[in-house]
Amino acid sequence: SQELEQSPQSLIVQEGKNLTINCTSSKTLYGLYWYKQKYGEGLIFLMMLQKGGEEKSHEKITAKLDEKKQQSSLHITASQPSHAGIYLCGAPRGSGNTPLVFGKGTRLSVIA
Amino acid sequence: DAGVIQSPRHEVTEMGQEVTLRCKPISGHNSLFWYRQTMMRGLELLIYFNNNVPIDDSGMPEDRFSAKMPNASFSTLKIQPSEPRDSAVYFCASSGTGVDTQYFGPGTRLTVL
Numbered sequence: 001s002q003e004l005e006q007s008p009q010s011l012i013v014q015e016g017k018n019l020t021i022n023c024t025s026s027k028t029l030y031g032l033y034w035y036k037q038k039y040g041e042g043l044i045f046l047m048m049l050q051k052g053g054e055e056k057s058h059e060k061i062t063a064k065l066d067e068k069k070q071q072s073s074l075h076i077t078a079s080q081p082s083h084a085g086i087y088l089c090g091a092p093r094g095s096g097n098t099p100l101v102f103g104k105g106t107r108l109s110v111i112a
Numbered sequence: 113d114a115g116v117i118q119s120p121r122h123e124v125t126e127m128g129q130e131v132t133l134r135c136k137p138i139s140g141h142n143s144l145f146w147y148r149q150t151m152m153r154g155l156e157l158l159i160y161f162n163n164n165v166p167i168d169d170s171g172m173p174e175d176r177f178s179a180k181m182p183n184a185s186f187s188t189l190k191i192q193p194s195e196p197r198d199s200a201v202y203f204c205a206s207s208g209t210g211v212d213t214q215y216f217g218p219g220t221r222l223t224v225l
Contacts, residue, residue: 040221042217043203043205045214090214097162097207099145101157102154105154
């Protein structure tokens, strides 16, 4: 079965610093979703990547999917306290509209 | 537009009691997913529906768990009888046709004493 491994498990950065979170799959990905979760709340959709080599940005967050479609990275530029939370990567089990398999998450803390 | 709606947001019950969690997907979405999140196992699929029909329930832990989707705008997840190991956050998500983003509800935090 497909597994997603995220690294690091947790991260503490100073406000204003850049950071990167990685998500590695044991199999070729049909696509890759990034979500953000705050404690006690649901998952907030950030970005979806489908094609090898694809890169998307939203405000200060950039996500990339490698050419082989087995690894994705999420990069935050000039981190802010509002970026704090748990970042989860999820991948469809197959093509089409199928359930997602998730990584264990990366807990990000941003300190002033 | 309203997002995915779940109720209750918090549920505390005693072992052996029946628990019913409710979900209203986003209007127009035809796929609905129930996930469970725990510290140990992370986020895992329990069951999902396409056009109100259960497609894969292999993630349902035991016969104590059951899920229904009587119509396109409502689904329930029932646990009977509940056990302390069922304590977790239960999420409902919905998506549209084809490869579409899954949108999650706020979750129900279940505590079984």
